Amino acid sequence: MSEVPKKQMAQVIEQKGGPCVYKEIDVPTPGPDEVLVNIKYSGVCHTDLHAMNGDWPLPVKMPLVGGHEGAGVVVARGELVDDIEIGDLAGIKWLNGSCLSCDFCMQSDESLCPKALLSGYTVDGTFQQYAIGKAAHVARIPKGTDLAAIAPVLCAGITVYKGIKEAGVRPGQTIAIVGAGGGLGSLALQYCKAMGIHAIGVDGGEEKEKLCMSMGATAFVDFTKSKNIVKDVQAKTNEGLGPHAVILLAVSEKPFQQAAEYVRPRGTVVCIGMPAGAYLKAPVFDTVVRMVRFQGSYVGNRQDTKEALDFFSRGLIKAPYKIVGLTELNDVYDKMKQGAIAGRYVVDTSK
């Protein structure tokens, strides 16, 4: 561990509501089953803002180093770790660790593990130069990968890839992606394209429309202009029957209540976005006679991670991101609060 410094720079949330404070802290030491990753780039997910605001009914560690889309280089490992080497590229994602032996872990639903450790939420995350991850869970990143470009895949990519699988659609069918111009949304459009699925982007404003069409959306509906979202989304589908699935990524409640109305009969509404205090609401009669399915989808397991990263490595996933210094994290949150981010911001931990 000789080249690993004792001190590092980090963005620390010292109290609920923030802001982040850029300061020097100790470099952590990995436990027996952990690795220490020198984080080069970390994507900024809307979840990081939820964590800072403390607006979910799940207790958050405080003080906290946020971040869970961290890509970097393994610089130290615990004595039980023998399947990842110093110098290997690795990613620290939302699911930092899990027990690997409960019913859920045994069935590869690791995100449901009651002892799951969450990066940048229940354990310190990746808005620091050196972060810890359980070796079993860190994403293996192939040598030569562009670490800034892959960072958003570590949460946004894995999550939407899993969500598409949970939607149960086939190539040639149609998914409406709600919140398509955001971080998760732009990646969802790219995964749909790679998987041969038609994607209708739903978001607001011309910048996001342009982005969605360039990411491979087959159509776009602007929720800020539409007078009837239900009709407008259905009108973009084959025979006006509605999309086979809706993937909800928006951070507002309303679209969660509209989706059941425009999804195709026998279709699936996949909930991924988590607006604070929001509820799902749908008419029971319609849900029954249209045989609508509601599905929550929460990040992905280790195999989903491997598959989602493989799509990236094959050059199929190219979503836009802007690189800023770690020092500028509070500015990124300000833009995020205004819904003004098209795509993803990635912080460079050396700046």
Ligand code: 8ID
């Ligand atoms: O595992 C999970 N379920 C998981 C994983 C990662 C992230 C869930 N999330 C959650 C985040 O916590 C957040 O609640 O997904 C949500 C979206 O994260 P994000 O993509 O990182 O957020 P963003 O970049 O701010 O994008 C949100 C988009 O929603 C649009 C906004 O314009 C923005 O582009 N949007 C909103 I707000 N209201 C909308 C509406 N009514 C809308 N789009 C369409 N219709």
Ligand code: ZN
């Ligand atoms: Zn995330």
